[in-house]
Amino acid sequence: MLHVRTLRPSEREALLDLLDGWELPDGWRGRTFFRRYVEEDPTFAAENVWVAERDSRLVSCVQIFPRRLRIGGHAVPVGGIGSVFTRPEERASGVASGLLERAANAMRERGMPLSLLFASRFDFYGRLGWTSWPGSRTLLRLAAPGAAARDDDDERIERRTFDATCDLATIRRIHEIYTGKRHGTVVRDDACWKAALRNGGNPNEEFVVALRSGVPVAYARAAVISGFLVLTEFGREPDAATELAALVHDILTPRAADPLARTDRPSSALRALGVAPPLFDPALTAALHTRAVSLDAIADPNAMFRVLDAPGLAAAAGTQLGPGEDAAALLRRLLPPACFSHWLADRF
Ligand SMILES: CC(C)(COP(=O)(O)OP(=O)(O)OC[C@H]1O[C@@H](n2cnc3c(N)ncnc32)[C@H](O)[C@@H]1OP(=O)(O)O)[C@@H](O)C(=O)NCCC(=O)NCCS
Incomplete structure (x- = not known):
């Protein structure tokens, strides 16, 4: 007999035993990968995990990741779905x-009018009410890898690896303003910052900052995800497009001892192509062109939304449902797919 319920706090290891059966890319054991979402994400709570149990054994699970997304200029409570x-x-x-439907009801009851997940099985989630919200990704390549394609100014830009002790407060401020202009991104409180810092890598990452007078003015993060070099997040002060472009150029530059390289992806192959969210930053785009970084857009179909409570979503976004407007039309008005973007540092 199948029993559906939320996880008990004592069942974290049983949950990880279950998830250990998932064959994952990038060399992860299921147990190790998902342990990060249990132990390193402060928003984890047993009541956020719906499980099915048969004969005292967990057989299926779904996890809610409580987040707030920037939608229509407001921080809207959203139930992320993963695991x-x-x-x-x-x-x-x-x-x-069945578990997804129970989770959807729980999210609605807990005041989350919208749900977001990142899927490869579109038909499966589509039948359950999630709708594809197709965005785009940016492919970045150095036009002449290894050649002196940098801007002369780059030589004088001071940069180094991110150091949370001295940089985090400034990076948080830059993130709030720069990311605050991007629609659909996670509004990070302390807990979401911890989750993004701890789980943004895969598990390694390159997190670099550019400085002026010792103070960060731009930052970029990169990790290898499914074998690709991915810019998981970036940001800059209003006058620091040059600095951010220099960081991105660095990330695309192969190196001798490369912590992100793997035996099957040596540095030269790995760094030949970067994948980023849409840039939505004309000054950065121009500064990258100056550095001979070519940019191409490709479709990104992975994000799927489900409106769980249309009037609630409208209210959370400071508006009302228009006459005859249905849930999908409301979401299109608040978050046009062409404007939607999400940092992979916030992935779940
Ligand atoms: C994806 C996954 C979670 C689905 O779990 P599941 O318990 O088999 O899901 P369901 O039974 O509800 O639905 C699976 C399929 O069975 C169908 N189905 C549901 N009830 C059914 C029934 N009574 N009889 C026959 N088929 C049924 C569903 O329509 C669905 O069809 P689809 O694959 O064509 O979309 C499972 O395949 C899995 O763990 N995959 C590996 C991890 C993964 O990929 N997770 C999702 C990441 S996006």
């Missing part, structure tokens, strides 16, 4: 679908 897994022998009988 969706069913043991192979229990699949195709509606277990995960």
Whole structure:
């Protein structure tokens, strides 16, 4: 008999035993990968995980990641969905679908009018009410790798690895203003900052800052995700496009001892292509062109939204449902797909 309920606080290891059956890219064991979302994400709570149990054994799970997203100029409570897994022998009988519906009801009851997930199985989630919210990604390549393609100014820009002790307060301020202009990004409180710092890498990352008079004016983070070099987040002061472009150029430059390289992805291959969210930053785009970084947009179909409470979403975004406006039309008005972006440092 299948029993559906939320996780008990004592069952963290049982949850990780279940998730250990998930075969993941980038060399992760399921248990190790998902332990990060249990132990390193302060928003984790047993009541956020819906599980199905058969014969005293967990067979399926779904996790809610409580977040707030910038939508229509407001911080809207959103239920992120992740860690969706069913043991192979229990699949195709509606277990995960049932858990997702229970999680959707729980999110609605807890005041989250919207849910977001990142999917590869679009039909599966589509049947359950999540709608694809197609955005784009930016492919970055150095036009002449290894050549002297830098701006002369770059030589004088001081940069180094991020140091949380002295940089975090400034980076948080830059993030709030720079990311604050981007629609659909996570509004980070202390807990979300901790989660983004601890889980933004995979597990390694390159987190670099550019400084003026010793104070950060731009930053960029990169990690290898599914074998690709991904710019997981970046930001800058209003007059620091040059500095940010220099950091991005550095990230695309192969190096002798490369902490992000792998045996099957040596530095030259790894750094030949970077993947970023849409830049939405004309000055950065211009500064990258100056550095002979080519930019191409490709479609990114992974994000899916489900409106759980249309009047609640409208109210949280400081508006009202228009006459005849349905949930999908409301979300399109508040968060046009062409404007949507999400830092992968906030992924779940
Ligand atoms: C994706 C996953 C969680 C689905 O779990 P599940 O418990 O099998 O899910 P469901 O049974 O609710 O639905 C699975 C399929 O069975 C179908 N189904 C549901 N009830 C059914 C029933 N009673 N009889 C036959 N089929 C049924 C669903 O329509 C669905 O079809 P689809 O694959 O064509 O979309 C599972 O395959 C899994 O763990 N995969 C590996 C991890 C993963 O990929 N997670 C999702 C990341 S985006």
